[in-house]
Structure formats: structure tokens, C-alpha cells
Amino acid sequence: xxxxxxxxxxxxxxxxxxxxxxxxxxxxxxxxxxxxxxxxxxxxxxxxxxxxxxxxxxxxxxxxxxxxxxxxxxxxxxxxxxxxxxxxxxxxxxxxxxxxxxxxxxxxxxxxxxxxxxxxxxxxxxxxxxxxxxxxxxxxxxxxxxxxxxxxxxxxxxxxxxxxxxxxxxxxxxxxxxxxxxxxxxxxxxxxxxxxxxxxxxxxxxxxxxxxxxxxxxxxxxxxxxxxxxxxxxxxxxxxxxxxxxxxxxxxx
Amino acid sequence: xxxxxxxxxxxxxxxxxxxxxxxxxxxxxxxxxxxxxxxxxxxxxxxxxxxxxxxxxxxxxxxxxxxxxxxxxxxxxxxxxxxxxxx
Numbered sequence: 382x383x384x385x386x387x388x389x390x391x392x393x394x395x396x397x398x399x400x401x402x403x404x405x406x407x408x409x410x411x412x413x414x415x416x417x418x419x420x421x422x423x424x425x426x427x428x429x430x431x432x433x434x435x436x437x438x439x440x441x442x443x444x445x446x447x448x449x450x451x452x453x454x455x456x457x458x459x460x461x462x463x464x465x466x467x468x469x470x471x472x473x474x475x476x477x478x479x480x481x482x483x484x485x486x487x488x489x490x491x492x493x494x495x496x497x498x499x500x501x502x503x504x505x506x507x508x509x510x511x512x513x514x515x516x517x518x519x520x521x522x523x524x525x526x527x528x529x530x531x532x533x534x535x536x537x538x539x540x541x542x543x544x545x546x547x548x549x550x551x552x553x554x555x556x557x558x559x560x561x562x563x564x565x566x567x568x569x570x571x572x573x574x575x576x577x578x579x580x581x582x583x584x585x586x587x588x589x590x591x592x593x594x595x596x597x598x599x600x601x602x603x604x605x606x607x608x609x610x611x612x613x614x615x616x617x618x619x620x621x622x623x624x625x626x627x628x629x630x631x632x633x634x
Numbered sequence: 635x636x637x638x639x640x641x642x643x644x645x646x647x648x649x650x651x652x653x654x655x656x657x658x659x660x661x662x663x664x665x666x667x668x669x670x671x672x673x674x675x676x677x678x679x680x681x682x683x684x685x686x687x688x689x690x691x692x693x694x695x696x697x698x699x700x701x702x703x704x705x706x707x708x709x710x711x712x713x714x715x716x717x718x719x720x721x
Contacts, residue, residue: 489660494650494652495649496648496650499698499700501701512695512696513648514646521695557650559662559666584661585697585698587661626646629646
């Protein structure tokens with residue numbers, strides 16, 4: 382679907398926009414699953430809401446004390462209707478639980494990752510460590526990622542969203558993130574990739590994802606972590622694997 | 635451009651530690667710690683040049699934050715590392 386749309390030269394929505402209500406465009410299978418689950422449940426939610434409100438309003442309208450002065454004497458009990466409106470919601474909840482647990486466990490799965498990246502949340506910036514590779518000096522590749530202050534923004538950059546050093550990842554590769562916090566709890570979130578994981582000091586959390594298309598994906602820290610919580614954005618740039626190797630080569634020098 | 639670039643990139647391989655059935659959950663703290671202690675147990679038993687030990691080193695470098703590794707290295711030097719490294 383994403384490829385079909387891109388044939389029309391459209392631009393993907395990979396960053397939050399003012400007053401946005403809907404989702405950003407998906408770039409990972411996990412997020413596609415989340416959006417589909419949301420939309421499917423949303424459809425039945427609307428159907429059920431209409432049915433329930435229709436029943437409530439019609440009862441209030443047809444059986445009020447003016448229309449039906451003695452309804453209160455007879456509309457007090459009904460075993461059949463009690464059974465229906467107890468058992469059918471139970472089945473609806475089960476019907477929601479199955480696809481939702483399926484998706485939850487699918488997203489938890491770490492499928493033979495190609496690359497492990499460590500993400501550390503600090504007050505108030507992110508740092509990334511690519512320790513699968515070592516530099517010429519034998520050290521691991523790591524860097525900090527700070528927000529670009531408003532005064533330094535260049536034309537086309539996002540205010541409060543762009544950073545100086547992006548997280549670079551190869552496209553179409555299973556990537557494992559190991560996230561942790563250095564001081565307080567942070568949360569690493571990138572909507573387009575379906576990522577949101579708490580960064581807890583002293584604990585390592587892992588999450589797996591796959592970027593389906595090249596692009597720049599924006600996210601923000603999602604756990605109140607101090608006064609500059611709103612000023613530690615996340616930028617993930619997905620590039621082709623050869624380009625990624627070129628980048629890792631230049632980063633290692 | 636990308637072809638010639640990837641050809642000269644051969645010193646980097648896109649490869650990382652695989653799934654470990656001992657640590658199937660989101661919490662990978664123990665995975666990192668276990669590989670760290672296993673590495674030092676391994677080299678105490680077999681010597682630093684023993685090739686199979688390298689796997690543990692790769693694993694803990696991929697999984698543990700550099701800050702943690704630095705802290706544990708320091709604790710090992712001071713003899714305050716909170717686990718036995720005897721094989």
C-alpha cells in the first residue's frame with residue numbers, strides 16, 4: 382500500500398503536525414498492525430455505540446412518565462434481556478482480545494536481528510551506541526543527539542523536533558533496540574515505526590522493529606523526565622543498507 | 635557509487651548477537667550481565683586467546699551500555715564486582 386501511494390509522489394507524514402488527530406503514516410509492519418487493529422475496533426465501537434444509544438434514547442422517549450404513566454410498574458425485570466446484554470458484551474470483549482494479544486506478542490518477538498543499537502536517555506538528550514562495530518581506535522561508535530535550538534534552525538527543519546545527530550538505521554533490516562535511562566525514566570517513542578518503550582535506569586528493555594521504506598521519522602520523549610522533557614526529540618533516519626555501511630564507515634573514523 | 639562503497643566496506647558486517655532463549659522477555663538486563671560475567675569466567679578458565687570466549691565479548695558489547703561496562707570494569711579492578719568470576 383505504501384508503495385502504491387508513493388507512485389503518486391505523495392509525501393509521507395512522518396512527524397507530528399499541529400492539531401493532528403489521526404495517526405502518522407506507517408513505516409513499519411508493527412505500526413501497520415496497530416493502525417489496523419485501532420481502525421477495526423473503532424468500526425465496531427461506532428456500531429455498538431449507535432445501538433446502545435438508540436436503545437437508551439428510545440426507552441427514554443417512549444416510556445417516559447407522560448407517554449407511559451404505568452410503565453414503571455411493569456418494566457422492572459426481564460431475564461432474557463439481562464442474559465443478552467451480559468453475555469453478548471463478554472463475547473465482544475473476547476473478540477477484541479484475540480487480535481489484540483496476537484499483535485502484542487507479534488510485536489514482542491525479536492526476530493533474528495541484523496543490528497543492535499543501544500539507546501540511553503539522559504536529562505535531556507538521547508545517546509546512541511552502535512557497539513556491533515568498533516572504530517579504528519577499537520572503541521565503540523557512540524554519539525549524543527541534541528535538539529537543534531530555535532535560533533540555529535535552518536529552513537525546512539522542524540522546530541522542537543530536529544536534532545543534530547540522527548539515529549541512522551538500514552532499511553528492511555530487523556533492528557533490535559536496547560533502551561535504558563541514565564538518570565530518570567524516559568520513554569523512547571517514534572510513532573511511524575510503532576515504537577514506544579520506557580527507558581528505565583538500571584534496566585535494559587529491548588524492542589524490535591523494521592523500517593519498510595527510507596525516510597526520516599520523528600518522535601519525542603514520552604515520559605515526563607524533568608523541565609526539558611519536551612526538548613529531547615528523537616529523529617530516526619532509515620537509509621539503504623549500502624548507504625548505512627558508508628555512514629558507519631564515516632562514523633567510525 | 636553504492637556498489638563500490640559497499641565493496642570497500644567489507645570490514646564491517648551487519649551482524650549482531652541472536653535471540654537467546656534464556657532471555658525471551660523485553661527485560662534484557664540479565665542477558666547483558668550474564669554475557670559479561672561469562673566472558674570473564676571464560677577467559678579465566680581458557681585464557682584470553684581462546685576463540686569461543688570472543689562470542690561472549692561481542693554479546694556483552696552489543697547488549698550492555700558502555701557506561702555499565704566501564705563501571706563493571708572498574709569494579710573488577712577494585713575487586714568489588716558483585717559476582718564470582720571464577721569458572
